Amino acid sequence: MTSEIFQLVLMTVVTAATPLILAAIGELVTERAGVLNLGVEGMMIMGAALAFAGAYLTGSTTLGAICGMLAGVAMAALFGLLTIGFAINQVAAGLALTIFGTGLSGLLGAGFVGLKRDRPGHVHIPGLSDLPYVGQLFFGEDIFVYIAFGLVAGAAWFLSRSRTGLALRATGDNHQSAHALGLPVRRTRFLAALFGGACAGLAGAYLTLAYTPFWSPGMTAGRGWIALALVVFASWKPWRVVLGALLFGGATMLQLHAQAASIGLPGQLLSAVPYLATIVALVLLSSGARKNATAPAALGQAFIAPR
Amino acid sequence: MIAQQETRATPLLSMRGIVKRFGSFTANDDISLDIHEGEAHALIGENGAGKSTLVKIIYGLLEPTEGEILFRGKPMRLNGPQEARAQGVGMVFQHFSLFDNLTVAENIALVLPGDAPISALRGRILEVAERYRMPLDPDREVWSLSAGERQRIEIARCLLQDPRLIILDEPTSVLTPQEAFALFETLDRLKAEGRALLYISHKLEEVRRLCETATILRLGRKVGSCDPRQESSRSLAALMVGSAINDIQAPSTRAFGGERLTLDNLSLPSQEIHGVDLDGVSLRLRGGEVFGIAGVAGNGQSELFEAVSGERLAESNYTILLDGVSVGLRDITARRGLGAAFVPEERNGHAAAGDFSLTENLILSRHAGAGLTSRGLINFDKARALAQEVIKTFDVRKAGPDPAARTLSGGNLQKFVVGREILSEPKVLVINQPTWGVDAAAAATIRQALVDLAARGASVLLISQDLDELFETCDRIAVMHEGRLSDPRDARNVTREEIGLLMTGDGHGESAHAH
Structure with a gap:
């Protein structure tokens, strides 16, 4: 019986990690192309608001998730227009995107505060999902979890194996050389930014559709920023993002249980534990492998084609 | 008679009245030149003479404001370097267009058409390296290589596309004398295969060693062309700068102190x-x-x-x-x-x-x-x-x-x-x-x-x-x-x-x- 409880705890860890994995893998691909989008939080919260609105109005979780992704894509397109089209400073534009997204999502979501939906059902594979101890954990999660891990595997394969992924990495390493060889620097970066937006939107959608099935303003609570930090400390390697996200999820659940058990520490302090733990662990991880932990060399630099 | 002369004289690449303006600045002003198969053609001139602009036009990186380019007698309009490469124009850049954090093979794969896996490319790289005696390890990352090795990547990348015209922009500026010597042996081999070279340099001794024709640019204009083997480095330098360059005057007596x-x-x-x-x-x-x-x-x-x-x-x-x-x-x-x-x-x-x-x-x-x-x-x-x-x-x-x-x-x-x-x-x-x-x-x-x-x-x-x-x-x-x-x-x-x-x-x- 206790091991069944243990499995349920682990499942909540995965649930807490999933929005981070989704947002971080999108940002990772964006950054590997040389674009630093600090607006993850803004894209995520827009995704959360519009996903809930879409799902509530249509009654379909799938349509809601698509609405969330489109919201993220729209925000990323705005960012791409500014930073890739007009070569505006990426840091400033990213920060503005977050502030803009936070405000706009509050406005658009105002009519949906206090409404509730049902969580989507979990996957059930006869036989496998009923395995003792691990059946639910591995074969009985909700569909978003599998999408998140699929995206990580896909991104890892795309970046290291495919020719297009190679061109994307080259663009992030040295945009002058890439341009000199005739690679489409701006198009690659714009598409990478859109992918990042879609992932951030989906991460937001997960929050309002599956994690807490309601919408309230500001509910992303800094997860976008954690996702950004995960990408850096994961040394821009996809699978390390998963590691960091799971750690964050684990610490979140631990502190919730600690608060419930009232161990005598202030709740605010305990709420900060996952953020601290994740950053400390990832700093240790990346400092051990400094030689390989190089950022994409052209990250954050605007590219202006000499014509 | 006329027909025969024409077939013999149809140049591989011919530039006619090329003008390139950036705003009010004219980088290339009415430049014409012909390059024939198997010929090493030098483009010489001071910094800012317009050499790099001109070759970027040939490689499709820049569009000329006026003038036309003929490739094998047919007008060539390029929309980016991919098209130049497809036509048979390759380029070895002065500031290498390499990616430090990618391997040699990945750097080369980037410009090759098709989607062959990188493992298949390894053999072709080694084959070219062997044929032109340019040792290369496909799996090394570029940051760990010397300037000479980096240049070999550029050249191998260029050769894998089997170009008819190879543009080399100041290729020896970062090489040791020995590496430069090895490069010239490779270039001689390429010339013997009938490929044309467009060689940009301000090292006049190299130009005299390698090239049969030289076009001299000064302040964006073509100021002359000559056979560099018939000229001295001094006379070439004077053509390039427009006036004679003073030699360094060393003091007649030298006294060293403490x-x-x-x-x-x-x-x-x-x-x-x-x-x-x-x-x-x-x-x-x-x-x-x-x-x-x-x-x-x-x-x-x-x-x-x-x-x-x-x-x-x-x-x-x-x-x-x-x-x-x-x-x-x-x-x-x-x-x-x-x-x-x-x-x-x-x-x-x-x-x-x-x-x-x-x-x-x-x-x-x-x-x-x-x-x-x-x-x-x-x-x-x-x-x-x-x-x-x-x-x-x-x-x-x-x-x-x-x-x-x-x-x-x-x-x-x-x-x-x-x-x-x-x-x-x-x-x-x-x-x-x-x-x-x-x-x-x-x-x-x-x-x-x-x-x-x-x-x-x-x-x-x-x-x-x-x-x-x-x-x-x-x-x-x-x-x-x-x-x-x-x-x-x-x-x-x-x-x-x-x-x-x-x-x-x-x-x-x-x-x-x-x-």
Whole structure:
């Protein structure tokens, strides 16, 4: 019986990690192309608001998730227009995107505060999902979890194996050389930014559709920023993002249980534990492998084609 | 008869009246030239003559404002380098268009059409490397390779596309004499296969060795063409610059004074990931002497400059002596106070702040001496007067009375930076790559100023990759290789080949790099 409880705890860890994995893998691909989008939080919260609105109005979780992704894509397109089209400073534009997204999502979501939906059902594979101890954990999660891990595997394969992924990495390493060889620097970066937006939107959608099935303003609570930090400390390697996200999820659940058990520490302090733990662990991880932990060399630099 | 002449004379590539304007600036003005199969065609001219612009047009990176290009007699309109490559035009860039964090094979795969897996490409790379005798390891990451190896990647990448015309932009500027020799053997082989070469250089000896035709550009215009084998380097240089270049005037008598700069077994581990550790560097530099440090870039020269200038402190105070005073642990300002001056390699961002005016840039390095400050306030009148003196003495050409440093051309900014230090009459001047990317006239001015400074009793430590420059100005030359400094040689009694061997590490009694 206790091991069944243990499995349920682990499942909540995965649930807490999933929005981070989704947002971080999108940002990772964006950054590997040389674009630093600090607006993850803004894209995520827009995704959360519009996903809930879409799902509530249509009654379909799938349509809601698509609405969330489109919201993220729209925000990323705005960012791409500014930073890739007009070569505006990426840091400033990213920060503005977050502030803009936070405000706009509050406005658009105002009519949906206090409404509730049902969580989507979990996957059930006869036989496998009923395995003792691990059946639910591995074969009985909700569909978003599998999408998140699929995206990580896909991104890892795309970046290291495919020719297009190679061109994307080259663009992030040295945009002058890439341009000199005739690679489409701006198009690659714009598409990478859109992918990042879609992932951030989906991460937001997960929050309002599956994690807490309601919408309230500001509910992303800094997860976008954690996702950004995960990408850096994961040394821009996809699978390390998963590691960091799971750690964050684990610490979140631990502190919730600690608060419930009232161990005598202030709740605010305990709420900060996952953020601290994740950053400390990832700093240790990346400092051990400094030689390989190089950022994409052209990250954050605007590219202006000499014509 | 006419038909026969035409088939024989149809050039591989023919440019007709090419004009390229950037806003009001005309980079190429009505340039026409023909390149035939199997021909090595040189494009020579000063910095800013429009050579790079012209080849970027051929490679599809720039669109001409006017004029047309014929390839095998048919008009060629290019929409990007992919189309140039598909037509059979390849290019080897001066500033390599490589990606440091990708492997050799990945760098090459990027430009090849199709989607073959990288593992399949490995064999083709090795085959080309073998055929043209250019050793290459497909799995190494680019950052770990020397300049010569990097260039081989560029060339192999180009050859894998089987080009009919290969453009080479200043290919030997970062190579040792031996590497350059190996490159010429490869180029001869390519020529023999009937491929055409368009060779950009301002090293005239190379042009005379390799090319049958030369087109000379000056300030965006074609000023002539000739057979470089029939010309001397001197006559080519005069065509290129438009006037004769003065030789360096060495002082008739040389008298060396006491020791001014001493490095005693200076070792310093590098802090950079891909840096070079200094390993027991010793030298004694007398007053009145120009001491040259040769070597391929990235063998510890920048680390040595940082240590001698005090940008990084040494581990012991006694490893660096200025006029007999130990300064290993003292900072730049203290060393300047003892009469030393420093000119780093990078003009914009290191020697000068690009957005600062020339006067402000003068203050940056001269604030300690020259009485430019009192009680923490700057005396701008004095600084302005001093800046104008530098500008006048070194003939710095600029727009406006006191423009921002970045608006000056490379040669003029370098003249200002060198002049700023030399007018302080330093006892020791340490200077890194003073004429890199500087036009010939400005380079001659700077070299003359160094020789004159030494004649007045100062010591000059000149770090350079340009062997011509070192032989022209130095009394003694030592070679830096992998952080170690060779014994100094008398510049009049050493050959370029000996220096070249030292640059590859052979003269240090070690085996050459195993490739």
